[in-house]
Amino acid sequence: xxxxxxxxxxxxxxxxxxxxxxxxxxxxxxxxxxxxxxxxxxxxxxxxxxxxxxxxxxxxxxxxxxxxxxxxxxxxxxxxxxxxxxxxxxxxxxxxxxxxxxxxxxxxxxxxxxxxxxxxxxxxxxxxxxxxxxxxxxxxxxxxxxxxxxxxxxxxxxxxxxxxxxxxxxxxxxxxxxxxxxxxxxxxxxxxxxxxxxxxxxxxxx
Numbered sequence: 001x002x003x004x005x006x007x008x009x010x011x012x013x014x015x016x017x018x019x020x021x022x023x024x025x026x027x028x029x030x031x032x033x034x035x036x037x038x039x040x041x042x043x044x045x046x047x048x049x050x051x052x053x054x055x056x057x058x059x060x061x062x063x064x065x066x067x068x069x070x071x072x073x074x075x076x077x078x079x080x081x082x083x084x085x086x087x088x089x090x091x092x093x094x095x096x097x098x099x100x101x102x103x104x105x106x107x108x109x110x111x112x113x114x115x116x117x118x119x120x121x122x123x124x125x126x127x128x129x130x131x132x133x134x135x136x137x138x139x140x141x142x143x144x145x146x147x148x149x150x151x152x153x154x155x156x157x158x159x160x161x162x163x164x165x166x167x168x169x170x171x172x173x174x175x176x177x178x179x180x181x182x183x184x185x186x187x188x189x190x191x192x193x194x195x196x197x198x199x200x201x202x203x204x205x206x
Contacts, residue, residue: 065110084140094183101192114155141169170201
């Protein structure tokens with residue numbers, strides 16, 4: 001509980017909730033709370049309504065695991081995309097970052113994490129069974145677009161070994177993604193170049 005002398009309890013509660021958001025400290029939370037208080041009540045009502053229906057209407061795609069409103073995402077239902085090429089990423093937000101480059105026209109598969117023994121994340125915690133089924137149904141290329149962190153590289157190696165005997169080309173996005181970098185924080189040009197310059201997985205193994 002944030003101690004805010006002289007602040008009415010309802011406002012203190014709002015500030016406390018805002019401070020739990022990523023990148024929002026107590027001072028920023030207070031500025032946001034005071035700004036909401038200074039706005040017309042209708043603005044707060046609209047915000048509250050948007051937050052109320054967020055979990056009701058937004059879920060995850062049954063096929064790829066990306067954000068979706070009604071069972072399947074816009075990428076999996078787009079007939080103009082190549083469903084035989086799958087770009088494998090760690091989180092749904094990575095798909096949004098990839099799409100900023102406007103160059104990739106395949107589909108996606110979201111792992112919802114990456115291998116991390118220290119954090120207790122193994123293959124069982126990732127969406128690999130669903131990926132197995134998609135590979136078995138027939139795809140031409142699997143693009144490993146995990147982050148360039150130690151855990152991301154370990155995940156890419158694991159996946160390459162898992163599917164090396166399948167009739168599918170395995171590639172890794174180019175080193176346009178910096179070592180230790182997270183896809184969420186990269187610009188669209190870097191991501192687009194990394195996808196365009198992807199290389200065969202075998203040539204990336206030292």
